[in-house]
Amino acid sequence: MIERLETKACTNCAKSRRKCGKQHPTCLRCRNRRLSCNYPPPKPTSFVPLLEDATPSAAITGITLALPSPLDLYLPVIDTHSASSWFASPLTWAIDPPPQSLTSNPSRFSSSDFTRSLQHVFQWLTQWIKAGSCPFIHRQLYRTYFPPAIQSAYTSLSAYLHKTPANAGIVCTIIEGRATQLVADGLLDFSSISTISTTETLDNLSRVQALLVYQCIGLYDGDLRLRRLAEQHIPVMEDWVGVLMQQASQTLSFCSTPAFATPIPMSGAEEFQPLAPSPLGPDTFPSSHHLWFAWILAESVRRLWLITAGLQGLYKLFSNPNPTKPCMGGTMFTSRQGFWEAPSAGAWEKRCTERFAGLVRLTETDKLFSMVPKGELNEFARLVLQCTFGLEWCEMVGV
Template identity: 25%
Template structure:
């Protein structure tokens, strides 16, 4: 009986044939340790190595054999470098994690510190970064430890800024009840109030009526109007541009200092919008040159008319609004412990405003003309503020000036300054 007949009578199962049977194109019975054909012919019976399963090719040792090179922590936060294709091993969703070989992970370090995940830029932007970002308002949540360590930050806030905060808390009420703010003349919108300021004034009315029952509705409405204003295009006429900046200022004051966490976070993210609103107003503002003292007027032909009074109301409101916006941005940096170049006067370079309660509080053009001709008024800049304080009297200072005097001197020194001039803070 031939060998071929015996091999055909015992058909093998569906398995891989040995290399000799494959080469001879003969049927293999897959016998162990040698198949029948190879044992009869006394040749080496070698079976091909079974291929590894897909799941076994995707185990952790493959990943650990080529660990990623250690990089500098700050470089790891940038744009990730491209990797060769052979280093990317697809992960199987049903892979058994318990079979991972963890011994090779001992040398792999985690370069991200736990505190970096708690940084304000992570909380607000949703991205982690080990390198400090630019000085954006989104980071102003936690005070820096170097300022707060010796108590100098708390002392600065209580001495120089608390008075301004108390006055700012009164602004929503004065906007509604008196149609004015320390930076907005009560007659500024006498002829026409732009839509931007109408909405802001209505929100101020809602805010001063806020209680425990309607608080959520009121704050949600203010938040919606603030986002609507800041996302709207800049108007073209100068009164609407000024109204837009003043409305944004009101929304930011309410949202920053109300105490609601979500409002404050939103206001911090939109603080840079105040810079853009200021820049839009700048071309329409006439900045006076620094003169420590002006008046009484000697040239009666230059006495104000009704038109010049109305123009002065707009210009002085615009000057004060821009100046106070810069003050708010610098003061809020201090409140969160972030002293920068802006806090040292970067927002105030080249700006001026008029220190004269007599001009600002004049009820009509006649009283304004009398004050212009008979009372002193001071053009104040950052550079000459200290010189103005030497010559000005207590009755020359209005609410706007009081805020800035306390911010410059401190509450105790400011009280002494007013007392020595026959007034009180």
């Protein structure tokens, strides 16, 4: 006879009569509330399996039921301060060099790959103007703090999308001036600050996103001055996104401590508060929202890196006969549908507990396809795979 043990709710959840996720070593509810999570000793159930049930398949079923939840498998937890380690640990910020098979065989790409990818990203930017979000600008990112740089980029792009033949010259002049001024202003310098807050990182993220908007307009439009300006800013864009990756990795290493302060929804509401000059303190919002915004910030930075690497890498490949380093390399990103699109912190956390987020390195395609069904890859993952491996390869593997 196989003895089965029944796992009870932790003492905190049982005392408050709340549903316990029963994750080990700490359940999700206790982790979010930074409580000490303790489980009572498990007791054998009264269930006695029949002899005919004692088959290899039945044994496997029993083992499967005893496995930890997906959250435990992909959110390694040492204590309640490391709930974000699955997406914010130093290892997750490493940049992987492009595989040798790609750098030695650039013929798998054509100029049409760049054109198609740029058009796709431009459609996303149009979506951002119309709906307030797109696959690399999250709808919650600027709900409480909308930095001036990204405001200017938003209005410039909106003017560009609605330009007419009569005012096209004026619009292009405005975009040229704003892009030039943005680069002249540069990123905020935090070299003398020991701890970088999320407000400062968010400000620099907005500047790099704004420059990407101007880069896409310049490379997309037929205006010679805008294209020349975009070409001049290619190394600037690469430098900026590299600095941003370093700053974000430093900031998010504190994202499970009280030092991490960021604009997060107030308790009891999924909508952000009106625009404010400075973010709310960490004690004014539930830790579930806190963790969600940390992930949004990390994922936004990584997606910005990958968009920059893909678009500018392809452009350099075809604009320069012998580019020294066309590809910047890849990084980790969330490839599965439903996480970026989650409407609330609660929905995002529920998604995390139910399935693997698909946070893998761009070079680990075998791991990606083994853990995420190809039909559940998000559209950002599909475009990044096309920019990295080519459309023919993506069609061959069925993505």
